[in-house]
Amino acid sequence: xxxxxxxxxxxxxxxxxxxxxxxxxxxxxxxxxxxxxxxxxxxxxxxxxxxxxxxxxxxxxxxxxxxxxxxxxxxxxxxxxxxxxxxxxxxxxxxxxxxxxxxxxxxxxxxxxxxxxxxxxxxxxxxxxxxxxxxxxxxxxxxxxxxxxxxxxxxxxxxxxxxxxxxxxxxxxxxxxxxxxxxxxxxxxxxxxxxxxxxxxxxxxx
Amino acid sequence: xxxxxxxxxxxxxxxxxxxxxxxxxxxxxxxxxxxxxxxxxxxxxxxxxxxxxxxxxxxxxxxxxxxxxxxxxxxxxxxxxxxxxxxxxxxxxxxxxxxxxxxxxxxxxxxxxxxxxxxxxxxxxxxxxxxxxxxxxxxxxxxxxxxxxxxxxxxxxxxxxxxxxxxxxxxxxxxxxxxxxxxxxxxxxxxxxxxxxxxxxxxxxx
DNA sequence: CCTACCGATCGGTAGG
DNA sequence: CCTACCGATCGGTAGG
Numbered sequence: 397x398x399x400x401x402x403x404x405x406x407x408x409x410x411x412x413x414x415x416x417x418x419x420x421x422x423x424x425x426x427x428x429x430x431x432x433x434x435x436x437x438x439x440x441x442x443x444x445x446x447x448x449x450x451x452x453x454x455x456x457x458x459x460x461x462x463x464x465x466x467x468x469x470x471x472x473x474x475x476x477x478x479x480x481x482x483x484x485x486x487x488x489x490x491x492x493x494x495x496x497x498x499x500x501x502x503x504x505x506x507x508x509x510x511x512x513x514x515x516x517x518x519x520x521x522x523x524x525x526x527x528x529x530x531x532x533x534x535x536x537x538x539x540x541x542x543x544x545x546x547x548x549x550x551x552x553x554x555x556x557x558x559x560x561x562x563x564x565x566x567x568x569x570x571x572x573x574x575x576x577x578x579x580x581x582x583x584x585x586x587x588x589x590x591x592x593x594x595x596x597x598x599x600x601x602x
Numbered sequence: 603x604x605x606x607x608x609x610x611x612x613x614x615x616x617x618x619x620x621x622x623x624x625x626x627x628x629x630x631x632x633x634x635x636x637x638x639x640x641x642x643x644x645x646x647x648x649x650x651x652x653x654x655x656x657x658x659x660x661x662x663x664x665x666x667x668x669x670x671x672x673x674x675x676x677x678x679x680x681x682x683x684x685x686x687x688x689x690x691x692x693x694x695x696x697x698x699x700x701x702x703x704x705x706x707x708x709x710x711x712x713x714x715x716x717x718x719x720x721x722x723x724x725x726x727x728x729x730x731x732x733x734x735x736x737x738x739x740x741x742x743x744x745x746x747x748x749x750x751x752x753x754x755x756x757x758x759x760x761x762x763x764x765x766x767x768x769x770x771x772x773x774x775x776x777x778x779x780x781x782x783x784x785x786x787x788x789x790x791x792x793x794x795x796x797x798x799x800x801x802x803x804x805x806x807x808x
Numbered sequence: 809c810c811t812a813c814c815g816a817t818c819g820g821t822a823g824g
Numbered sequence: 825c826c827t828a829c830c831g832a833t834c835g836g837t838a839g840g
Contacts, residue, residue, distance in 0.1 A: 402825095409825085423724040428633070431819065443821080444825045452819060505724030514720040517783035518629040518711030529784060563777050563793045570780065571773030577723035578735060587769045608809095615809085637835065649837080650809045658835060 410448045412438060415502075417459045418466070423505030425515045426456045426524060456524050463508040464531055470495045472538070482551035482596065485542040489565070489592045496572050497585045506577040510570065536562055546596075553599045564595055616654045618644060621708075623665045624672070629711030631721045632662045632730060662730050669714040670737055676701045678744070688757035688802060691748040695771070695798045702778050703791045712783040716776065742768055752802075759805045770801055 416437055421429040431452060435445040449455040475487035496507060505511065513532060516525040543558040552561070568591045575584035622644055627635040637658060641651040655661040681693035702713060711717065719738060722731040749764040758767070774797045781790035 406825085425631075425633075425721065427631075430817080432817065441826060442819085443827085446820070447825070450820095506720075511720055513780060513784050514712075514717055515631065517780070532784060557796075559789070560793055560796055563781065563790070564774065564797050566780065567773030567775075567777030567797070568770065569773075570776035571769050574719060574723070574772065574776065575769065578719050578738060583765070584769070587766055590763075590766055591770050591773070612809085636833080638833065647810060648835085649811085652836070653809070656836095 406448070409440070413445055413448060413455075414458050414462045417455060418462050418502060418508060419504055421456070421459050421505075422463075422503040422508045422511060426459065426512055427515060429456060429459065431455070453523055457527055459508070460512065460524070460527050460531065463503075466499075466502050467495070467509065470499060480545050481542055481549050482546040482598065485539070485546060486592070486596060488539070488542070489596070490589075492569060493572065493585050493588045493592075496569065496576060496588075507573050510573050536566070539565060551598055552596065561595065565592070568592060568595070612654070615646070619651055619654060619661075620664050620668045623661060624668050624708060624714060625710055627662070627665050627711075628669075628709040628714045628717060632665065632718055633721060635662060635665065637661070659729055663733055665714070666718065666730070666733050666737065669709075672705075672708050673701070673715065673741075676705060686751050687748055687755050688752040688804065691745070691752060692798070692802060694745070694748070695802070696795075698775060699778065699791050699794045699798075702775065702782060702794075713779050716779050742772070745771060757804055758802065767801065771798070774798060774801070 413434065417429055417434055420434060420437070429452075431442050431446055434455075435442045438445070446455075449458060471488060471491045474491040475484050478484040478487040509528070509531060512524075512528045516528050519525050539562050540558055543552065543561045546552040547554055547556065547558055568588055571591075572584050572588045575581040575587075619640065623635055623640055626640060626643070635658075637648050637652055640661075641648045644651070652661075655664060677694060677697045680697040681690050684690040684693040715734070715737060718730075718734045722734050725731050745768050746764055749758065749767045752758040753760055753762065753764055774794055777797075778790050778794045781787040781793075
């Protein structure tokens with residue numbers, strides 16, 4: 397009878413759906429995230445699940461948003477105390493490495509953003525693809541800002557193009573995700589740290 | 603009535619199916635490669651198509667094999683005349699860059715191997731996942747062989763771990779595929795060439 | 809290569 | 825949140 401209790405329970409159910417949805421999408425992609433299978437996993441009906449989102453697309457967007465929050469908490473927040481520039485860049489990369497190495501609970505199938513980017517990169521523009529692009533652009537810009545700061549402060553060689561650093565950094569982490577997911581290579585985190593250290597070597601550290 | 607003519611026609615039909623299947627899979631993944639849609643595109647019946655392969659899985663494996671042949675012709679063969687070691691490594695990277703930049707006819711949705719790797723990396727072992735792993739391992743080993751040759755010949759710094767070079771090389775090309783497919787970034791091929799040149803810099807070229 | 813069909817599952821709706 | 829249902833599509837088969 398109490399509307400507060402019912403609203404709180406509905407909220408908790410929604411949380412459970414999104415959490416499980418993120419895990420399922422990390423394994424099977426946002427396309428493989430089907431309403432029937434997710435409802436079955438959670439022991440609720442399809443229409444009960446769909447009532448929280450309206451459409452599958454809204455469920456996919458909710459999963460993306462949640463993944464973004466998890467990524468932000470695991471990678472950006474731990475580095476937020478470091479000095480802007482090279483120090484923060486290195487802290488972000490270290491947190492990112494640990495995150496791809498260990499975060500199996502929320503993302504049992506690997507980084508959802510990599511999966512979603514590859515899954516939607518050849519699709520026509522639409523709400524989901526646009527959200528994937530927006531998220532990738534957000535992180536790119538955050539990385540770029542710290543690279544620019546580092547170059548301006550003389551912490552990185554001034555002849556390096558900031559965009560070039562970001563391009564290569566992203567590649568290192570794509571390679572890490574690939575090595576861990578497809579080959580289960582236990583040496584991949586160490587290779588990532590080596591590559592990052594070499595790329596982000598200061599002008600006097602050569 | 604002539605069995606030769608009929609066999610030749612069947613072969614041509616099979617070729618058309620595989621070719622179109624590779625293109626479809628590069629856009630929608632090997633999972634999104636559905637028999638009904640492919641048959642509709644080609645103007646034949648589902649059962650007519652399936653008669654050439656038996657199962658969807660066999661169709662997926664045929665598409666992977668074809669993609670491998672295309673990749674081999676576009677990336678490995680142009681470099682086959684170069685000297686083993688650093689020279690061939692650089693030639694392979696140049697052909698690979700051009701391939702990801704231009705190969706829109708066979709792979710309108712980008713490199714099928716990247717798509718397939720991300721799509722199947724969290725799946726249980728099975729014929730398709732195993733084939734994806736095998737193909738990736740084949741190219742890894744070819745790259746590794748030339749890196750080892752280059753290090754042994756003193757063309758690359760001897761303190762570098764050959765596996766480290768391969769790890770970083772793959773990352774550069776993942777980043778290229780990502781930039782081209784998700785952002786359509788026209789500067790990505792140039793960034794790739796810059797990154798490769800820096801990674802494969804000889805000991806006396808620093 | 810075809811038509812005609814199978815059971816299962818898809819996203820989603822009606823009505824409670 | 826439920827049951828009961830919708831049309832569409834999935835991979836695949838029977839029989840020619």
